Amino acid sequence: MTLIEQNSQSNPSNSGSSVELVPSGASKFTSLVFRAREFGIFGILFIFVLLTTAIKPRFLAGQNIKFILIDTTIFALLALGETMVVVSKNVDLSIGSILGLSAFVSSNLYQQFHHVSIVFVFAVGIGIGLVLGVVNGVLIAFGRVPSLVVTLASLYIFRGLDVLIVGGRQVVASSLPSNFLSVTSASFGAIPIISIVVAIVVFGGAYYLKNYRSGRDLYAIGSSEQAAGLVGIPIAKRVFTAFAISGAIAGLAGVIWASYYGTIDSTAGTGYEFTVVTAVVVGGVAIFGGSGSAIGAAIGALLLNTINSSLYVLGVSAFWDQAISGLLLILAIALDRGIGLYLAKSLRKRSSRVAS
Amino acid sequence: MNLTIYLEIFGGTSLSNDKDSVISLTGAKKYFGAVHALEDGQIDLFAGEAHALVGENGAGKSTLVKIFAGLHRPDSGSLKFDGNEVFFNSPRDAIEAGVAVIYQEPTLFPDLTVAENIFMERQPQRSFRRIDYRSMNKAARVIFSRLEVDLDPTRLALGLSIAEQQIVEIAKALSLEARVIIMDEPTAALSSVEVHRLFRVAETLKNSGVAILFISHRLDEVFTLCERVTVMRDGRFVLTTMSSETNEDALVRAMVGRDVERRSDQIRGIDLKPLLEVEHLTLEGLFADISFTVAAGEVVALSGLVGAGRSEVATAIFGVRRYDYGSVKVGGKALKRGSPSSAMAAGIGLVPEDRRLQGLVMEQSIARNIAMGSFKSLKRKGLIRSLTETRFAADWSVKLQIKYGNLGNSVSTLSGGNQQKVVLAKWMSRSPKVLIVDEPTRGIDIGTKAEVHRLILELAKSGVAVLVISSELPEVLNLADRILVMREGRLVAEFDHKGATEEAIIAAATLSKEVKAA
Known part of the structure; x- marks a missing residue:
């Protein structure tokens, strides 16, 4: 502290002559863009809700809102795990297959045994997800195989395992006890209880990522693995944990899925991974790692599900739903890329030492 | 740190003073x-x-x-x-x-804030081991005010200039009480x-x-x-x-302070009609207003410090890098900007700075690498027979005295010097009119170095215009008929073979005052 005094003495007009590192226009620009993205998401959401309601007022009926929210709940939960993975510059494509396996095996317990505790059913679902996530994590973090390759392979392997176990069978809603079905049917007004619970979990996850060293480590790894190594971040351990948690979350989502749909065969959750990755990226998580939040990802999931539902209510072909998702994805990535290019260019001009 | 021992390293010469030695x-x-x-x-x-x-x-x-x-x-x-x-x-x-x-x-985390970059893995914590962002940002502010620098700890490192990134690294060093x-x-x-x-x-x-x-x-x-x-x-x-x-x-x-090996033969400058003409070449931020010529049979060296913009000029001439203004002509004909194929068609060859990344396909065979630049002339009915390729490569290996086990081995099995010869063979076999060689002998042993020099001089004697980029002054003095010096993206001096000395070149490359040609 004496140093500061000493310096301010030797340099009395401290404020006037202090070295000025002007906050660059670039940083203002980025924060503006990030805000623009949030406004953009809510803007699109608002437009879809308004237009759809104007044409088909039943869009805002309690039952439809409940459908949208429960779908969003499952995707937002998956997006939490995916966010942890994506901020560390990885990707988990196996979550749809994990969800499918977990959904069937956990709900099938009710068909095989007479008295099964619901806690046990959830534990089995989460446990399956955790084990499969650990398999991914070991190969990626310790085997040093790119996550895209590992989880693309495990997408097929886990699904194959699912088909092998399920065969031609299916679990039907009538075989499931009412307490299990009420996990997703109980609601508080138009808002399902499970949505509130998952919202708390997502907020908790986002809080952890923001406020704990191990959470920040994931962002640091995604931002620059080289710099992460230099400051001594245990990279492999953190990446492994992210995949294990992503798997466990997919397992949990599987049980919720089973409770909601009631009818479970070997196709449960097929293609979910792409919807989730889209939601995550649209919600502002950079696909090349380093930034974004689980809350943004959840908002992305809400947007995609709302669009999906509004097009369904309007009777528009499902093709348009997919086309719009794709368009949003490209927009989101183009936005990130645009910021990067803009910054690189302004930086080159600014730090140029060539006299002209 | 009260244990400070006074050390007199220089044995009581005039250098000893009353300050404490920290590290020696x-x-x-x-x-x-x-x-x-x-x-x-x-x-x-x-x-x-x-x-x-x-x-x-x-x-x-x-x-x-x-x-x-x-x-x-x-x-x-x-x-x-x-x-x-x-x-x-x-x-x-x-x-x-x-x-x-x-x-x-510096290596920073672009997506994290400046304060996080300083305190990564050492963030101050509050209850339940949560990161205490407020005291972290405050601590960063204290360091910045100590450095009398006005930098916002809460902004992202993304977009910081290199100077600002260095300040962040210095702040990190101070937070570690370096x-x-x-x-x-x-x-x-x-x-x-x-x-x-x-x-x-x-x-x-x-x-x-x-x-x-x-x-x-x-x-x-x-x-x-x-x-x-x-x-x-x-x-x-x-x-x-x-x-x-x-x-x-x-x-x-x-x-x-050392003796310099000098080329004995005089400049071959009778027919000094310029073959390669570079005029007012400018790429904002990297180099500006670069004009020079290289005549057929002449070796011109582009000298200067690493980072002065020499390689950037070379890649711009070859078309790998787009330039903003100016022109490049070969034999009076202007080249298309930013088009390596147009440069190659005009007879320019580039032996790049990093042979492993830019000059060779490391996994491919020696023969393939040598023949790679000449596929057009080697093909018969659109196909290239591997026998043709091998014969062609064997010819050139003899000419350049490349030492190899088997031409089918991957080029990565060769030593650095022989790899460089493979790159040279690739370009020489195309019989170029203009050859640009960037740091031709970096990381090569002395014997091979002399051979590479001999090859470059022979090439010039056969009428090729050669532009050499090198940071090694003895090499520059040995090879070049004329020496151009770049500093901070501009040409600042030109020397002919006789007038050049290491001192003069270093002075031109480092000093701020303008140095006129000797």
């Missing part, structure tokens, strides 16, 4: 295989003082820095911290001892305003008792910032002196 290295040697990177490393840093380390490329400065940073262990010699013998086995050891290195281009800060060519990528700013920060560091080791090629900067200067040459300590007791000329002499 004596008699350090470091070999990499047969390469002697450091023969006699010796330097002594004092608290509250900036000490400059100067020398040509390859003088051993970087090796010395890496010893201080804990990246290299010296093979012999002694490293003392506060007078006690220490061993740095890893960068972590060095950091814990209080030695921080600021590199030319007592020795090593700046390895920090000013190479900075504008003059930013250099000024960095020096103010350095002055503040000195006032707070930090010992600074400052490495720079710019001698004017050395005299502005540093109290003491050490000169190294060919891996050896040459001298240490107070900067008030010397001048730029004396330092340049000490940096060069």
Whole structure:
């Protein structure tokens, strides 16, 4: 502290002559863009809700809102795990297959045994997800195989395992006890209880990522693995944990899925991974790692599900739903890329030492 | 740190003063295989003082820095911290001892805030081990005010200029209570305003008792910032002196000080009709207003410090890099901007700086790599027979005396020198009119180096216009008929073969004052 005094003495007009590192226009620009993205998401959401309601007022009926929210709940939960993975510059494509396996095996317990505790059913679902996530994590973090390759392979392997176990069978809603079905049917007004619970979990996850060293480590790894190594971040351990948690979350989502749909065969959750990755990226998580939040990802999931539902209510072909998702994805990535290019260019001009 | 022992390293010469030695290295040697990177490393840093380390490329400065940073262990010699013998086995050891290195281009987390970059893995915590962002940002602010720098700790590192990134690294060093800060060519990528700013920060560091080791090629900067200067040459300590007791000329002499091998034959400049004409070539931020010509049969060297923009000019001529203004002509015909195929069609060849990344396909065979540039002339009915390819490659291997086991082996099995010959063979076999060679002998042993020089000269004799880019002055003086010197993106001097000396070239490349052709 004496140093500061000493310096301010030797340099009395401290404020006037202090070295000025002007906050660059670039940083203002980025924060503006990030805000623009949030406004953009809510803007699109608002437009879809308004237009759809104007044409088909039943869009805002309690039952439809409940459908949208429960779908969003499952995707937002998956997006939490995916966010942890994506901020560390990885990707988990196996979550749809994990969800499918977990959904069937956990709900099938009710068909095989007479008295099964619901806690046990959830534990089995989460446990399956955790084990499969650990398999991914070991190969990626310790085997040093790119996550895209590992989880693309495990997408097929886990699904194959699912088909092998399920065969031609299916679990039907009538075989499931009412307490299990009420996990997703109980609601508080138009808002399902499970949505509130998952919202708390997502907020908790986002809080952890923001406020704990191990959470920040994931962002640091995604931002620059080289710099992460230099400051001594245990990279492999953190990446492994992210995949294990992503798997466990997919397992949990599987049980919720089973409770909601009631009818479970070997196709449960097929293609979910792409919807989730889209939601995550649209919600502002950079696909090349380093930034974004689980809350943004959840908002992305809400947007995609709302669009999906509004097009369904309007009777528009499902093709348009997919086309719009794709368009949003490209927009989101183009936005990130645009910021990067803009910054690189302004930086080159600014730090140029060539006299002209 | 009350245990400070006064050390008189220089045996009571005029250099001893009343300051405390913080870290000192004596008699350090470091070999990499047969390469002697450091023969006699010796330097002594004092608290509250900036000490400059100067020398040509390859003088051993970087090796010395890496010893201080804990990246290299010296093979012999002694490293003392506060007078006690220490061993740095890893960068972590060095950091814990209080030695921080600021590199030319820092490695930061672009997506995290400035404060997070400073305190990563050491963030202050509050209840339940949560990160205490408020005190972290406050601590960062305290450091910045100590450095008299106005930088917002809560902004992202993304978009920070290199100068600002260096300030963040310095702040990190201070948060670690570093007592020795090593700046390895920090000013190479900075504008003059930013250099000024960095020096103010350095002055503040000195006032707070930090010992600074400052490495720079710019001698004017050395005299502005540093109290003491050490000169190294060919891996050896040459001298240490107070900067008030010397001048730029004396330092340049000490940096060069060796006999220079000179080419004996005279310039072949009878038919000096320019073949390659470069006019007002400009790429904003990298180089500006570059004009020169190379005649058929002439070797022109583009000299200057690393980072002066030489390679950028070469890649712009070849079309790999788009330039903003200007023109490139071969034999009077202008080339299409930003088109390597147009450059190749006009007869330009480029032997790039990094042969492993840019010059060769490492996994492919030696024969394939040699023949790669000549597929068009080798094909029959659209196909290339491997026998044709092998014969062609064998021919050129003999001509260039490439030493190989089997032409079918991948080119990665060759030594560096022979790899370079493969790149040369690839371009020579196309019979180019203009050949640009960027750092042709980097990392090559002396014997092969001489052969590469011989090949380049033979090529020129056969009528090729050759542009050589090299950081090694003996090589430049040996090869070139004319020498162009670049500094900070501009051509600043031109010498002919007779008028050039190492001193004059170094002076033109480093000094701020304009040097006229000799």
